Structure formats: structure tokens, C-alpha cells
Amino acid sequence: MQILFDNLQVLFQGLALGSIYALVALGFVLIIRATNVVNFAQGDFAMLGAYGMVLFFTTLAWPYWLAFGAALVAMAIFGVLFNYGVYYPLRHRSFLPVLISTLGASIFLQNTVLAVFGPQPKPLEKMLNTDGINIGGIFLDSQYLMILIVTVALVAFTYLFFEHTLLGKKLQATSQDKDMARLLGIPVALMISITFVYSAVLGGVAGVLVGPILFVSIGMGSIIALKAFAATIIGGFGDVTGAIVGGLLLGVIESLAAYHISVPYKDAYAFLALFIFLLFRPQGIFGEKVSEKA
């Protein structure tokens, strides 16, 4: 019986961790769909969000929810800057220069934050003031619960936004065919900017959520981003549902494997899972096989 409880406990934590991957992966996918570019600074969006919270909440001592709002506004502004600084000048080039440019952005962001906040990891308050609740022997930490709740809410919002609003439809049209969208009078550059803003805010939320668990540090984004990217491939490259399912799956696999096999190699399981998928189902869970057209 105890074994079952332990496993459920681990499963719960895995789902929460997976939610973080899913949020970052969702941001990844939105940018991939809009620009066909993998943003290697996606994890640093989470890092920046968390440091925004450190600045507004810890340093400036604003009320929690005001600080949270301010951090997200800052992320939205950052999304615009990122678009015009990193992606826009290279929009007509192949994927490789853009990919490398985002890699450069990642180094830049991490080290700028390092210069401002120093190397010491910062603690961050939990969202709620309670520790958590105990249900039938399984302890549900309040922060883990909040992660799950916020993720579900954001995923639902994203779905409604893209499927049931005109702006969402325009964003979808832009990601499908930029030239056609432009001919239909959709301001493509603006749509791409909005995508970056949305993606940056998603990343920021993920950072604020995970901050209390991992500590806020310069490198926190890198490892999250790699796993989120792995999640997008496992789920199906460029597929929104795939990103979320892939993220959750990866979180669960990782937590269970760490619990049952070995902790030091915790970070390796995600990559092993990725390798296995790439070998046997490279199109991912929801992806379709694509072949180049002649």
C-alpha cells in the first residue's frame, strides 16, 4: 500500500514538473508555428519571469499579485524587444542563422541577469500561504497544486483564444501561410510580434510557478528549455496538443525514473526518452510524417 502511495506522490510531482515543461513547450510551439524557428532562448523567458518576480516582490516588496502582474507586463514588453532584436532582422534567412541568433540571445540574457543579480540563487515565495493538503496519505504541496491549476487554465485559455477569437484565427492564418495572410490584409509582422509576446508571457508564468521549487537561478531556464524542446518532439513537432502531452509525459517519466532508478541521472532520462522516440517514432505522438516536396 505504501508503495502505491509513494508512486502516486511521485506521479503528482511529475505531473506538476511536466506542466512547467508543457507551458514552455507551448511557447516553443507557438513560435515554431509562426516563424518556423526554434527559439533556444525560450527557457530564459522562464528565467526572466522568475527574476522579474524577485525584483518586484522580493526586492521592491510589492504585494504578490501586483508583482506577478508587473512581471508579466515586463515579459510582454520583452517579447516585443526579443522579436525585433533577435528574430526580425533574420526573418528572410534560413533556420540556422536564426537558431544561432537565439542561442546568442540566451547567453546574453543569462549573463546580463548574472551581472545584475549576481550568481547566488534566489528563493521565491510560494503563491499561496499554505504548505499544502494531505489526501489519504498523499501530500499535495500547494505550489505543485497551483502549477497544475494555472497550467490547465492557461491551456484552456490558449485553446479558446486560438480557436474562438478573430485574433486567434489571424494568428493561425499567419502561421499557415504568411504570403496568403498578407494578401488577405492580416498584418503579419504584428501577428508575429503578438506570438512572441504571448510566448514570453507563457514562459514568464512558468518561471514564476517553478521558482519556489527550483530556486531562481541563471541556469534554471536552460535545462527546462531542453526538456520542453524534447517534449515538443515527443509530442509531435509543431503540434500544440503534442507539446502539452509531451511535456506532461516527460515530467512523469523523469520523476518515476528518478524515484525507481537513480537520482543523479535524472536529467538524462528525458534525453533517453527523446532518443527512443526519434528512433522509433520521429514524427512524435501527434505528428504526421512529412516528406519534402519536389
Place this chain on the structure above:
Amino acid sequence: MQRLSLPWLIVLGVIGLGLALLPYQFETSTYVVQMFMQAVTYAIAVLGMVVVLGYTGQINLAQAAFFGFGAYGVALGTVSGDINFWISLGLGVGAATIAGLALGMTTIRLGGHYLAMITISFQQIFDLVLTNWIEVTHGPDGIAGIPRPSLFGYELEDDRAYLLFCAIVLYLLMFAVWWLPNTRLGRAMRSVRENQLAAEVVGVHTLRTKVIAFALSALLGAIGGGLYAGGFAYISPDNFNFMRSVEFLTATLLGGAQSPFGGVIGTVLIVQMPEWLKHLPESLSFIKDVYLAVYGLGVILIMVFLSEGIWGLIKSIRAKFVKPIARTDTTGVKPLDLELQGADAPPLLQVQGLQKFFGGLKAVDGIDIDIQRGTVHALIGPNGSGKTTSLNVVSGIYKPTGGKVVLDGEDVSQLQPHQRAGRGVGRTFQNIRLFASLSALENVMVGAQRDNNDVPDGNRGLRERAMSALDFVGMADRAHVIVRNLPYGHQRLVEIARVLAGRPKLLLLDEPAAGLNQTEKGEFVELLKRLRGHGLTIFIIDHDMGLVEKVSDRITVLNFGRKIAEGSPSEVLRNPDVIAAYLGTAGKVN
């Protein structure tokens, strides 16, 4: 590609050797010598990046892991295993090469972003193993006391001697990497970089080329790493993590990925930059604190403003003074030989019950076509009738859902495009697919180097064959022009020359006259007639009925993925079903 002449090479060699000998001439601190040692060993690893990224266009974010294979090979071999330095180095390099082969194999299905991710994953796992497998790797503490080797009985104990040795290794490898692009393998690599699909169809074994590129990259990385371990006597996992891979990548891009000289310049700059910052005046010393941030910003700026790196900049300055060859001397070009054996055998190509479905869409649904030797066979039909799909199945880009493609009595349905090219299937593309940054001559040479082509070994034979093919289409005097700079009509001709250089048994032309003006079309018809005169078998798709009528012996008409008519041009173009397919059923034409 512009080549350096021999005198320049000698000058470069003398300068390089002089640099490496400097420590002998002047009193240099160990510190400075070690910095050079770092630059030289890193540069060897960066040469690997030049091969895989610069030449082959495949991203590799695991070069530090390969570097680590070499370093740990030497460290574990000499310190833990008490084995000779050279044998340890060989083991490390061997292990790295095998890892490189394995990593290259993943490109069988995955390129681009996936490859970036795969190589990062590999890098991260390598890092985790180095840190956590403490019994073997000594974990984060690293390994100290790594000895230096002896060479022909001479101990390379002295820092200066060891540096000189490493520098010589670097120069030799630079020379090899510089030599590579103009070999068969090098041209194959560059064709993969420029247009992988076209390379495969023209006959380049693209997977093998990419695998070799990765293996070479790993090999060079490991040599650099092994020498690094000997040079510094101490290594730890920090030297081989993801950031180091990014550093190798940045050095490659900063210097210019497509040249070994660029790569080495980039490496020296990346290694030296932090040192220069130390000498900044007090008022500017804040830059030191944000050095890495500036470095990240630099990466973005390089991508935006200096896409071909410093070497590209040097080349473009040089191009202002040295005029490129505009007209190529065409004296002594031999006429193109297109003769084939066994011209009276049964049908060359038999397409039997061919089906190709995409999900629920039946693009091609059970067609049969026999193409007789020495004839021009046209495939026509309205848009979306399955013409290009059929051609893609014949050339191997798609595998058929059902039915067979039989070439010369052999079922080739499951063969890769390059294998079919090796059996004499050549094709051109609807939207021209050339290797844009290669010269016309190099494009055609790639076509000439297909498997089983009857061309004398070596570059000379290939070049002659390519010149003949260019001459055949009237482009010989433009042989040295980079094809990107040629006008559209000329690009079409180069693409045809590229196929002809491979002496095709069967020539597949996908809308070859699209986008040509009337004069060019007229010339093109003449070219086709000449090709038929040489006994070539041609399978052509085109929308221009006038052209099709003029050149073809036989026409097959498709509609909605099925064959609706076949016969001589006069029969087919009067067939009521064909007229209905083109003009709609309600129309009656008298």
C-alpha cells in the same frame, strides 16, 4: 570556390610557423604559451566544425563532447591505465569517431532543428556521465597529472616544444580541410549543404556524406581534445560542457564557417578576447563584468551583419580587386558522349499499376506506362492530375503505395533516389534546384560523379566530362560563374547539363520549359531534339501543348491520378476524353 594559390600557402605556412616559434625567440611566460596552446587545440576542434557545419551544413552542438572524448581518452589511458600517450589518444579518437558515426546516422530521418536537439542531448548526456560516473571519470574533480608524449624518442616536455608540435598538427589538418572541398567527398558535402534533395536525386549518397562529415568532425574534435589534455596536464568536466560547444560554434561562425582559415581566425579571437579585456583602462573595466553578455550579443550581431564571418569579409574585399573569371576558356572541350549500350532491348522503364496515396488523397491510382528506348515520352494532364507525383515515384523521392517501377528489367521501387541515379535515372525539377553557391562547373561535376558513371577517376576526368556537358547546352564559357548569379534561363540549362554529365539512361524533365520566354523555348526544343538524336530516352512533363506535340513520340494523359489516354501526339490530342479533361465535359469542340 576561390582557391588560394601555392605561393600564398607557403607565405601562410611561414607566418604560421614563425608564430609558433616566437616563444623560442622571446622570453614568454608560461601563461602566454598556455594561452596559445588553448587556441591551437581549440582550433583543431573548430576545423571539425568547418567540415560538418561549414561544408556540409549540418548543425553540431556536441563538438565539446568529441573534444572531451579525445581528452578523456588521453587522461584515462595515461593516468588510470598507464598506457602510452599515442595509444590512448588513438583510443579516444576512435571512440569519438564511432560516436560521430552514430550521431551522423540519426540524420537518416532528421535534420535541422531535430539535429540541433539530438546533438545537444548527446552533449548533455556526455556531461552527466563525466560528472556522475565517478569511479571511472573521477567526476567533477577531474584528472590531474596527464603526461606529455615523446616523439621519435624526443620528449615533448618543454611547453614551447609541445606548442610547436601542436601547431604543426594544426597546420597539417588545416591543409587537409582546405583541400577537402574540391574532392568528390567535399563536393558531395557542399551539394548536401546547398540542396539535399537535389543532391540525392543527382546521385550523391547524402546519408553517407553526412555520416562521414560527422565522423570527421568528431575525429578532429578528439585530436584537439587529446592534445589539449597533454598540454594542460589536468582536465575536468567543465572543459567539455555545452557552453564549450557553443564557444566552438561561435568561433566557427565568427571566423567564417566555410574556410579552415576562417575557423582558425575565429578561434584565436574567441580565446584571446578575454585577455585583451584585461588590459582595458580603469574607466572601461566594467566591460569585464559583462563580458559574456557582450559575447552573446556578439553572436547575434555576427549572424545579422557578418553572415559569412571574418573570412567572408576578407573574401568580399578581395573580390573588389580581383575580378572573377567571367568567361571560361573553352578550347579543347570534347563533345559530349551520351552513347549507351544495348539500345534495342525491351522497354527501358515500365511503370506497373503504380499507386501513391497521401492519407486519403489518391494522387496516383493505378497507372501503367511503358517507355520505349530512344523515345521522348510526354506525360500531360490538368493541374493535380498526378504528373509530378508520378515523376517523384519514378525518381525515388516517394515510395509507391502500390505497384512497381521497373528500370531495365530491374524492380527499383524500393531504391533510394541516389541508387536510381547510380542506375542512370536523371531528372530536373519544376522549380530549379541547383547548388546555388557553387559554380556552374561544380554543379555539373556533382552530376558527373554519380555511381557507375563511365568517367575517368579523379577531378580531371570529372571536370572534362562536366565541361563537355556544359558545352552541349551552350554554357561552357560561363563555367566559373556562381550559379546564383546566372539568369533564370541559364540556370535551367545548367540543371540539364548537370543531368547529362551523369550520362542518363532515362532523363526525367519536370516542366523544363516553365518560365522560359518564346526564344528560349525555341532553343529548348532544339536542345531536346538534339538529345533525342543522341538516342536518349526522355520522360517529360510540360503544360505547353505546342512544345509537347513538337518533341514527343508518345503521350500519356493523366486525370485524377488515372490514365485516360495514350498514343501518338495526333491521336491523343484529338481524343474526346482528353479534350473533356482539359476543357470540361460540357464543351463540344468541332
